[in-house]
Amino acid sequence: MTAPARPRTSEQLIRAEEPVLAHNYHPLPVVVARAEGSWVEDVEGNRYLDMLAGYSALNFGHRHPALVEAAHRQLDRLTLTSRAFHNDRLAEFAERLAALTGLDMVLPMNTGAEAVESGIKVARKWAYDVKGVPEGRATIVVAAENFHGRTTTIVGFSTDETARAGFGPFTPGFKVVPYNDLAALEAAVDDTTAAVLIEPIQGEAGVIVPDDGYLAGVRELTRRAGCLFVADEIQSGLGRTGRTLAVEHEDVLPDVLLLGKALGGGIVPVSAVVGRREVLGVLRPGEHGSTFGGNPLAAAVGTAVVELLETGEFQRRAAELGVLLRDGLTDLTGRGVTGFRARGLWAGVDVDPALGTGREISERLMREGVLVKDTHGSTIRLAPPLTITAEELRSALGALEKVLV
Template sequence: MSATETLIAAAEAHSAHNYHPLPVVVATAEGAWMTDVEGRRYLDLLAGYSALNFGHGNRRLVEAARAQLERVTLTSRAFYHDRFAAFCQELAELCGMEMVLPMNTGAEAVETAVKTARKWGYRVKGVPWEMAKIVVAADNFHGRTTTVISFSTDREARADFGPYTPGFEIVPYGDVAAMRSAVTENTVAVLLEPIQGEAGVVVPPEGYLPAVRELTREREVLFVADEIQSGLGRTGRTFACEHEGVVPDMYVLGKALGGGIVPVSAVVADAEVLGVFRPGEHGSTFGGNPLACAVALEVLAMLRTGEFQERSAELGAFLHGELAGLKESGQVTQVRGRGLWAGLDIAPSLGTGREVAERLLERGVLVKDTHGSTIRVAPPLVISRKDLEWGLEQLRTVLGA
């Protein structure tokens, strides 16, 4: 057996089968490229589901982490540490808001947003106890905790994990009329992805987000934007909501905030919203730890220049122009997305999304399928145009375009 086969066999024997990885074992990575244990190189067009917006082994982020590793990595929130205030202040300023509640994973941040919205509903809006409702969109992906799957429409995510958490209303994504009908006097929040990532990089109809923003203001409801995948430069703006001039009441952030080095997530809102918490009501041992704050502070410094947002917009325009050609040729039935983020529905005659991903793997390109026929393209924002062109050339070859 090869080293790859041996390591995959060991992983399959001793780890739970909650993922179905492509048959590649990565050993090292730099920028937009990964190298496996056999020495083969692969162009990464997934970027850790946007956790690696700034590329593998980004020197600025690695140096920030290394410097902090030699100082202090964890205090717990039982004490202050010297990176915490700067992280909270700078992230709040980036979002144009007042307060930050740091966590670790995206799912934790979504759970935190749910708790925040409910507590705000009872303490500020005056919703009767245990009557708070949150409206969400069908085909959403906000994580896989028990509460989050309770408002998922993905059968695989929900099956065999009940009983489910009540308090959620699911409406079709992009349907303003359905949203308006679902919002009642007991609704405390509308929770949406401004672009649905796991669903296949689904962009809502133009005007949808502004209409939701107007509705939530009109009904005294919090608009919560899950920008865990779409935020921090991925779509060509700092936040995907910006494409339609929308500012939510609450951002839910994660993935790229940790630079692909440590898990960092956060809920960001004004004091009227996050100010409802009192000591002991919510927390995390690792949330806002010194190492996480040091890395995230460097991420924020990189985002403040605007260069990564501009790069995503420019290369994204090229990417979508090239992908439009695949649709015209019939190899792809639909192309969706913004910036350096795209979902492609593969023509059924050419195979499933998984089969296309496996064929791309053989040609040195890594992507990931979703929902049977769709593959997602989301390279690190540091990718060169030359490398992106090469990756697209491999895609055209695999599809026979």
């Protein structure tokens, strides 16, 4: 019997997914087959400029040579031991990541949501063991419109009903306050507060950049209240905003950093909780773990990512090209763009709703050879690889102008 022909075209492949893949995503109708740098190519050979970069997982572009080489070298030696044994790559990764962030200890995990869940556990354990909060009473203060992942604990303190509806009952112990509101935050903090968990810039909400002084205010407030400042830099960190970390724009060092996405270089999932020794030091064997967390392949790629960031090149590129991005969006304001927020190579762009939803604008840009993604309503986000050239960035802005004006 002759085997059925395998689907080859984008349309055929998309149809083939429909009956066998859970419908938890609504991707744009492009089927990527190859990628290099800032560009992807679909199965028909059409090329697109990637202005999303895997939600910042591809900060260094697709298949960065140094990262691919590090992965190849490690694949020939050792990929996984589990944490039942030591491996020869993990110590260097942890040491260099801690030094890059200015903190002391590293808890390696895999995904961003795992890092957030781990940070929550560590904060609660610290509250009971160090702060002296009565067992079972610890609370964590979070911000409205947050996005920290999609596990049941995390969506329980989301204010996005699409993320929450149908997934309860939810884990107690969280207080939600408005973002960028120090007075509301101070009113919510009390003797039971283990930590304040916030994104220095809210990505999924539309790249919401807080007022100057907000992050410094959070740092001072948590210090006075005797609770932890946990910064979720999974999207904002590792060069995206023109600094290694977004908190560096206000010279702030949290007690705990949550990192992911770009830490895996677009090759393997790598995340980490990085913190002060007296915080991460509360964990004891058996209290937390991950079979794949800190595996040799992840540690090798993660170390290569840290090496790239240690040069400062990518932070400088994000800062310099960020000016070009901001100037281009300023020029489009009032010409289809009603407003935008940007920091480094990251922007949330509000489009006149009369011109279409964010999804519709994303589809029009796709037809112009540029890939972006909507957030909510008529807002799209731009987060190109930090390897993008000025010419490529101007081309993307030109495509946006074309679909709007």
